[in-house]
Amino acid sequence: MKVSELKDELLDYWVAKANGAAEVHVIDSHCVINHVRWEPSVDWSQGGPIIEREGINLSHSLEAGSEHCTAYMRSGRNRQKGLSPLIAAMRCYVDSKFGEEVTD
Numbered sequence: 001m002k003v004s005e006l007k008d009e010l011l012d013y014w015v016a017k018a019n020g021a022a023e024v025h026v027i028d029s030h031c032v033i034n035h036v037r038w039e040p041s042v043d044w045s046q047g048g049p050i051i052e053r054e055g056i057n058l059s060h061s062l063e064a065g066s067e068h069c070t071a072y073m074r075s076g077r078n079r080q081k082g083l084s085p086l087i088a089a090m091r092c093y094v095d096s097k098f099g100e101e102v103t104d
Contacts, residue, residue, distance in 0.1 A: 001103075001104050003091050003094050003099075004081065007087065009029050011087065012030075012040060013031045014098070015090045016033055018096075043086075047086045050089070051071075055074040056072070056073060056093065058089060069083065069084055069087070071085065077096070078096040079092065
């Protein structure tokens with residue numbers, strides 16, 4: 001699956017994997033690590049530290065279209081878009097760890 005298409009619990013699952021989590025589960029459409037919901041693509045308290053630690057840059061486009069947020073690494077590589085800054089940033093993070101595609 002293309003990283004640019006990841007969303008919701010699948011995006012959160014791959015962020016957990018990129019973050020080194022060993023026991024990650026998707027239960028009732030939620031990503032769970034150690035019995036705790038993991039939602040860095042919507043929760044700034046989870047996604048924010050990743051953005052800061054990894055040096056992910058965020059920008060908003062004035063272009064028409066739904067995915068108007070862009071995230072990219074300091075190096076300028078691993079650029080991803082999303083509906084929100086967190087979605088774009090988490091896609092960028094997954095891309096930086098696994099490339100532009102992940103296994104289903």
